[in-house]
Amino acid sequence: xxxxxxxxxxxxxFPLFWCGGCGNGIIIASLARALARLGVEPHRVVATxxxxxxxxxxxxxxxxxxxxxxxxxxxxxSGVKGANPDLTVVSLMGDGDCATIGGxxxxxxxxxxxxxxxxxxxxxxxxMTGGQYSATTPLGxxxxxxxxxxxxxxxxxCEVARAAGxxxxxxxxxxxxxxxxxxxxxxxxxxxxxxxxxMSSCPVHYGRRNRLPSPVDMMNHWxxxxxxxxxxxxxxxxxxxxxxxxxxxxxxxxxxxxxRYRRIQQDAGGVRS
Amino acid sequence: xxxxxxEDTCTNKRREVVLAGSGGQGLVFLGxxxxxxxxRAGLRVVQTQSYGVASRGGFSKSEVIVSEAPIAYPMAMDPxxxxxxTDEARRMYRQGESANRLVVFDRYLSSDPEAAGERGFPFTQxxxxxxxxxxxxLMALGAFLALRPVVPYAEVLSILREDGSAxxxxxxxxxxxxxxxxxxx
Amino acid sequence: xxAQRSFVxxxxxxxxxxLAAGARYxxxxxxxxxSEIAEMAARKLPGVGGVYMQxxxxxxxxAAIIGASLTGKKSFTATSGPGLSLxxxxxxMAIMAEVPCVIVDVQRSGPSTGLATKPAQADVMMAxxxxxxxxxxxxxxxSSVQECFDLTVRAFDLAEQLRHPVLVLSDAIVGHxxxxxxxxxxxxxxxxxxxDPDVGPEEYVMHADGADGLPVPLPPFGSKYLVRANSSAxxxxxxxxxxxxxxxxxxxxxxxxxxxxxxWISDYSLIGPDEPDVLLISYGASARTAEQLVVDPPTDSRPxxxxxxxxxxxxxxxxxxxxxxxxxVPVVVPEMNLGQIVREVQRVVGxxxxxxxxxxxxxxxxxxxxxxxxxxxxxx
Numbered sequence: 001x002x003x004x005x006x007x008x009x010x011x012x013x014f015p016l017f018w019c020g021g022c023g024n025g026i027i028i029a030s031l032a033r034a035l036a037r038l039g040v041e042p043h044r045v046v047a048t049x050x051x052x053x054x055x056x057x058x059x060x061x062x063x064x065x066x067x068x069x070x071x072x073x074x075x076x077x078s079g080v081k082g083a084n085p086d087l088t089v090v091s092l093m094g095d096g097d098c099a100t101i102g103g104x105x106x107x108x109x110x111x112x113x114x115x116x117x118x119x120x121x122x123x124x125x126x127x128m129t130g131g132q133y134s135a136t137t138p139l140g141x142x143x144x145x146x147x148x149x150x151x152x153x154x155x156x157x158c159e160v161a162r163a164a165g166x167x168x169x170x171x172x173x174x175x176x177x178x179x180x181x182x183x184x185x186x187x188x189x190x191x192x193x194x195x196x197x198x199m200s201s202c203p204v205h206y207g208r209r210n211r212l213p214s215p216v217d218m219m220n221h222w223x224x225x226x227x228x229x230x231x232x233x234x235x236x237x238x239x240x241x242x243x244x245x246x247x248x249x250x251x252x253x254x255x256x257x258x259x260r261y262r263r264i265q266q267d268a269g270g271v272r273s
Numbered sequence: 274x275x276x277x278x279x280e281d282t283c284t285n286k287r288r289e290v291v292l293a294g295s296g297g298q299g300l301v302f303l304g305x306x307x308x309x310x311x312x313r314a315g316l317r318v319v320q321t322q323s324y325g326v327a328s329r330g331g332f333s334k335s336e337v338i339v340s341e342a343p344i345a346y347p348m349a350m351d352p353x354x355x356x357x358x359t360d361e362a363r364r365m366y367r368q369g370e371s372a373n374r375l376v377v378f379d380r381y382l383s384s385d386p387e388a389a390g391e392r393g394f395p396f397t398q399x400x401x402x403x404x405x406x407x408x409x410x411l412m413a414l415g416a417f418l419a420l421r422p423v424v425p426y427a428e429v430l431s432i433l434r435e436d437g438s439a440x441x442x443x444x445x446x447x448x449x450x451x452x453x454x455x456x457x458x
Numbered sequence: 459x460x461a462q463r464s465f466v467x468x469x470x471x472x473x474x475x476x477l478a479a480g481a482r483y484x485x486x487x488x489x490x491x492x493s494e495i496a497e498m499a500a501r502k503l504p505g506v507g508g509v510y511m512q513x514x515x516x517x518x519x520x521a522a523i524i525g526a527s528l529t530g531k532k533s534f535t536a537t538s539g540p541g542l543s544l545x546x547x548x549x550x551m552a553i554m555a556e557v558p559c560v561i562v563d564v565q566r567s568g569p570s571t572g573l574a575t576k577p578a579q580a581d582v583m584m585a586x587x588x589x590x591x592x593x594x595x596x597x598x599x600x601s602s603v604q605e606c607f608d609l610t611v612r613a614f615d616l617a618e619q620l621r622h623p624v625l626v627l628s629d630a631i632v633g634h635x636x637x638x639x640x641x642x643x644x645x646x647x648x649x650x651x652x653x654d655p656d657v658g659p660e661e662y663v664m665h666a667d668g669a670d671g672l673p674v675p676l677p678p679f680g681s682k683y684l685v686r687a688n689s690s691a692x693x694x695x696x697x698x699x700x701x702x703x704x705x706x707x708x709x710x711x712x713x714x715x716x717x718x719x720x721x722w723i724s725d726y727s728l729i730g731p732d733e734p735d736v737l738l739i740s741y742g743a744s745a746r747t748a749e750q751l752v753v754d755p756p757t758d759s760r761p762x763x764x765x766x767x768x769x770x771x772x773x774x775x776x777x778x779x780x781x782x783x784x785x786x787v788p789v790v791v792p793e794m795n796l797g798q799i800v801r802e803v804q805r806v807v808g809x810x811x812x813x814x815x816x817x818x819x820x821x822x823x824x825x826x827x828x829x830x831x832x833x834x835x836x837x838x
Contacts, residue, residue: 013697043659046679048525058686059698064679066525066555067688067698069547075518079525079533080679082511083483087529087680108514261509268504287754305465305636312465312638320465320636346750346826347635347743 005029005036008045010062017056019127021207021215023174023200024054027121028061030177031090034184045088048077050097052128053202054121057092071102074109077116085115085258088188095122099155100135110164113192114257119184120157120195123202131205142209157197162250167192169250173199173222179246186248192256199226199244286340288423289349291366292414293334294358299410303356304335306414310428311339319347332361339423354421356413358382367391377417379409392420394454400447407440408447415451426452463640468606468633469494469536472562472626473502474641475610476534479649481560482508483533485522487515487541490574491630492564495536516541520548523559528687530652530678532614536562538630539581540571542588549623550589553712555687555696556665556673558617560610562626564633565742567821576821577630579742580795585625586770592709594716596723597625597770601745603637609725609767611647616723618650620715621673627769629794631743631823652676659683665694665708673715717771724773728780729753730762736833737781737789739803741766743823744792750826751833761833769799777806788812788836792824812836 009032016025035045045063049055051070058065066076073091081089091098098106098120109116125143126132133143136154143150161169168190172180180198187194201207201218212218225243227235232245265271290307292300301322311318322335336349355376357363360383367376367388374390381397394416400409411433418426426448433445466474472495476484484499500510509526513519516537523533537545542563552559565581567573585597596616598609606628613624655662655675659682668674677683686696691708693699716723730752738748738761745765752763764780766773781789789807791800793815800815807813816832818824 043682043684044680046528056698062684064528064684065686065688065696066528067686067690068521068524069551069689072517072521072548075513075521076525078511078513078518079483079485079522079527080529081525082485082509082522083526083531083533084529084678084680104514105518108518261504265504265507265509270503270505270507308636308638309465312463315463316638318465318636318638321631321634343753344637345753346746347631347637348823348825350826 005032008032008035008042008062010060013060016060018053019204021201021203021218022053022127023123023198023202024057024121026174026177027054027119027180027198027200028057030180030184031119033181034188035088037185038188040088040188044086045090046077046080048073048080048089048091050093050102052094052096052126053123054092054094055097055128071097071100072105073097074102074105074116074118078105078109078112078114081114081116082257082261089115090117090119090188092119093121094127095120095124095136095157096126096134099157099160103135107160107164110161110166110193110195112257113165113167113254115191115193117184117187117190117194117196120197121200122157122197123200123206124154125202125206127202127205131202131209143206144209158195158249161195165193165252165254166195166250167252167254167256168194168248170195170248171197171199171244171246173226173246174201175219175222176226176246179228183248191259192254287342287344288339289336289352290354290356290417290421290423291334291336291349291352292356293332293362293366295361296330296333298333298358300333300335300358303410303414304337306429306432307337307418307424309432310424311337313428313432314425316341316424317344319344321347332359334362337423354417354423356417358410358413360385363391375420377413377420379413392455394451396451399450399454403446403450405443405447408443411444412447412451412454415448416455417451419452419455463638465636465638466603467494467636468600468603468628469564470498471603471606471639472536472610472628473498475607476560476614477502477506478607478641478644478647479532479611479614480651481532481534481614482506483523483526483531484508484535485511485513485519485526485533486535486537487513487519489538489541491566491633492536492538492541492562494633495562495564499536516544517547520545520561521551524548524552524555524557524687527557527559528676528679528685532558532618534560534562534614536564538564538566539568539578539584542581542584546584546588550591550593551689552623553589553593554689556621556676556712557623557687558621558676559623560613560617560626561623562610562628565627565629567819573821575630577743577823578794578819578821579629579744580798580819581627582769582793582795582798585627592713594622594713595625595770596620596622596716597627598725598767599627599741599769600632600767601742601765602632603635604639605767606632607639607641611649612725615650618652619672620719621676622716627742629743652678655683663694664696665692665711667711667715720771720773721775723768723771724776725767726773726776727765727767728762729765731760733760734762734784734787735760735837736762737784737787738763738833739766739777739789739791739799740793741769741799744794747824747826747829748792751830756830759830759833766799772802772806774806777803781807781811788814790814790816790833790836792816792829794818794824
């Protein structure tokens, strides 16, 4: 593989800020590789982030960026893409940012099918603030605010995105990097809204409290739980309960927001057809 | 349309009128019409309106202030004329202390006999007999402006005529009929 | 043609002003009494190649206009108090990242949902201090439909010049009333447009001042320049930094660039007799009530009016000089709240000078009669 993906990264800002065993660096590298393969110039890319561990993703990207407020990465991105559909817009969020405080923006960005690639590093808890439970923490699991087990059920973000209208929904893990690379490449080419959920490791907070205390434990966890969608479909219902599908889970052919709005502009005489 | 003088339109005095009744009677439309006519006539004008649930029924009003000089306070303080299209509106404004105030009302909608400072007209019946009931409010406005000429009729008519629809024609007819009702009485 | 007078609503004049200033992006969430602004933006923007986006809430609306502005499109939103409460979060982002944008708040009676269709002027302090952290604010207050147009044009200019969000603080009276107005021909306006930086992409530093003392130009996303808009404390390039010295310099610069510009931001007018017996200081719809006392003064009354069109940064010097020019004349500040601008005026004129607020907070306008009765009591 060519090393050209390096131009998307701020090498002078390394080493990464995140804890040992964190999956975030793997996701950023995968994004950089996908951009390199597609040949998008860094100055044509806008990365928006919110707050939280993965909210610092833009610190390492040599692209334009909006490091915004907590949960609002998709709202900033919607303004960027709405005003200039020619830009490549990616929103990098954690599960707290995207699924929890930003859940409403997530629903509506998917509903609008606006051309943003939402990349969610889902580590099943709030890492930055000390490992509290989020909207994706599974029922019964432990966190610094669910010491007796989480009383709430977590979202399946891919199902939420599909129901809300996203035109591409994919899931990867930080172990299955090939799957992730391909999913990101396809998502970045989708004109409408794409979700790429990445199951990511947080051994320091999530893992330590849920019997996966080391980086290797967490990697093994993803390795055994993540099953390519084609194979997942053939598993028995009991087996499916213990696993989750990875790869591109859902594609839907529908016009994106820019295409639809351009028609409105043409009808109003604001742009030439 | 020159049956009535409108010398009062040509002073720089502040003139306040209130168009009051209930939601759905098109009072905001009337207010905008008067305001637009004033602006076309080169007058300074402010129009305000009741807003919110009032425009979906219940008491509703539109106020228009016309002057040759810039207008400071944008609401009516002592209206010179009131078009009252409900009994409630009529009672609300006839208690005013202004000696100059005229309250124009619809005899069908408010049946008490005329008191000093009031003029009642059969707008509802007339508009029904002419089969232009939907333009009853324009008939009322025509009569009102004949008695309280804050804007030239010609401007109102030219705006009404710009709407070439059947409704627009009915509005023109109703407005002119209203002017004559007031002029003949 | 230029004498042509239109008859439009205050909210409509805001959109006319925005379009005349070159705005091409609106994101918002409908709320009374501002919804006509969204409706007219939705109707007019596509025809000029612009974009209207209806967002899921006011938090997203504010975020979206920041994102859009960073692509080079002049952007605005409109709301009322409950919506501004939500926008405060990302108002801070626009301040921190120095992103030009315009927010129109058509004030209504609160607190909370309050009297949703009734006017108030009680968002004055929220507009100044609502967003957390040290910051300044630029807030303009129209009192007529003409000023809705004029001040919206000015708001976009100030936003571009100072790379700062600018609030137009209208109210339900001004927003909903219709008046005859004059919209200048497009060529008569000379709105400030974004220009390219003076240096190349390698040397460009986003958070710095140019030779004119104003923030350097902001290149759009997609140009050769890389732009890092950052809500976190950052160095002049926009890269995050926790260095106390950098934080101090950044906060100071963001604050001072506005406060130091108070003289040329301040817009006001003084009307009335040379020797008034009372000085009224007001703004927005209440200034119209005060103006009524000046243009049609009750017998034995000689009020003057200092009408403020800029509320923030607060025009201390203007207040001080005007009050000093009328020695011993008491000051009355009428406003539709329980006392917001009056406290600023009292701070400026000092404890010794007689200065009183006249307040009404029931969703009704201050009437000339009641204000006159209050003024009479103050004068005698």
